[in-house]
Each structure stands twice: as C-alpha cells, then as structure tokens.
Amino acid sequence: MFTRLGIVAVLLVVLLSACFAQDSLDIDLLSQTSFIAAEITGLSVFGDASPSLPTSLSLTAFPNPFNSSTTISYTLPKSGRTTMDVVDISGRLVTRLSDGWKEAGSYREVWDGKGFTSGIYLVRIEMSSSSATKKMLMVK
DSSP: OOOHHHHHHHHHHHHHHHHTTTOOOHHHHHHHHHHEEEEEESSSSOOOOOOOOOOOOEEEESSSSSEEEEEEEEEEOOOEEEEEEEEEOOOOOEEEEEEEEEEEEEEEEEEEEEOOSSEEEEEEEEOOOOOEEEEEEEEE
C-alpha cells in the first residue's frame, strides 16, 4: 500500500523527468502535477492549500494513564463559548481549564494533577450545541 509521501515522491519524480526531458520547466505541467498530487494525497506539494477546519468536536488526553500531568487536545468545529472542566469520579469540580470564546480549530490544555490523589477523573468540554467527555486515570 502506498503512503501519501510515497505517492508525492513518485509524482515529483515523474514531473522532474518530464521537465528535464524537455530541457525546460513547463509551468502548466507543474501546476497540473501539483493539483493531482493534492487531490490524491490531500496534501499540497507546494504549500498552496489552506488548512482545513475540524468537522466535529473531539477530545483526547495523552498520556493516559498519567502520573502528574496530562495534555488534553481538543478540536472545535465552530466558534463559540466553550468551557472545559476536570471533575472527580463523583462529579465534583476539580478545576476549570478553559472558559470563554474560542475560534474553530485545534487546541491543547495541560492539566497538572499535583496535589490531587490517584484515581479516575473526567474532563468535559461543552459548547452551545455539543459536548464531549473523556475518562483519565491518574496513577502516582
């Protein structure tokens, strides 16, 4: 199975072979090859593609289980007011990591669990129309 990088490499070799065979750089051929590579791989060979926005709310924690701190990564499909809380297994608020307006995109928060006991914690992110929860295990 070809990887994206392998496909791009093959396309570049074909492009360069065609250009050197003609002893000139055909800009139209270069543009077409760039477009084809972007269509096949979802990547831009020449850096002209704009980054895409996430399509759904997602939430991950790494490492998990963790010793004293973990990085919580999340994506927001649209702009809006968001809150992110860490609660213990009985639902008591441990800390609020984020509260406010965020643009659509990807974010990271680090939760430092120093001063808290080992156990199961939940991180919950809420937006106006959706929410996500992830279980985390702190082991000291």
